[in-house]
Amino acid sequence: MLMEVLGAALLGLALSAAAVRGLEPRLPSRRVVLVSGVVGALFGAYLTHFALGPGHNTLLATFVGAVLVSAVVLSLLLRPAHGPRRRPHRTPFSLPSRG
Numbered sequence: 001m002l003m004e005v006l007g008a009a010l011l012g013l014a015l016s017a018a019a020v021r022g023l024e025p026r027l028p029s030r031r032v033v034l035v036s037g038v039v040g041a042l043f044g045a046y047l048t049h050f051a052l053g054p055g056h057n058t059l060l061a062t063f064v065g066a067v068l069v070s071a072v073v074l075s076l077l078l079r080p081a082h083g084p085r086r087r088p089h090r091t092p093f094s095l096p097s098r099g
Contacts, residue, residue, distance in 0.1 A: 004045050004059060008066035012041025015067060019074050027081050036077060037070050044069025 016037025020030050029032050048065025052058065 004062050005042065007059070007063055008041045008045035009038050011063060011067055012038040012070040015041070015070050016074060018042060023078065026081060027077055028079075033074065033077060036073050040070035040073030041066040043073075 007099050011033065014085075016034045019037065020027060045062050046065040047069065048062045051065075052061060
């Protein structure tokens with residue numbers, strides 16, 4: 001059990017550090033991202049361990065669940081990219097409105 005907790009925390013930390021490094025302009029502060037990644041991984045490990053039940057102590061499945069939930073939590077922190085705004089798409093053969 002201790003190995004699952006430590007492994008999940010390290011995986012969440014690594015995933016959130018990679019997110020900070022690659023997507024820093026689109027994320028909130030570094031501290032929020034790192035904490036969210038670790039907490040998401042710990043919750044994912046707990047959820048996977050609970051879902052599998054007492055007879056299935058597979059470390060790999062717990063780690064996969066931890067990484068997936070951590071990735072979902074980190075994806076919720078993303079903001080839209082800043083860039084040139086595109087014009088709204090008009091349907092073909094539509095006439096412009098006058099007002």
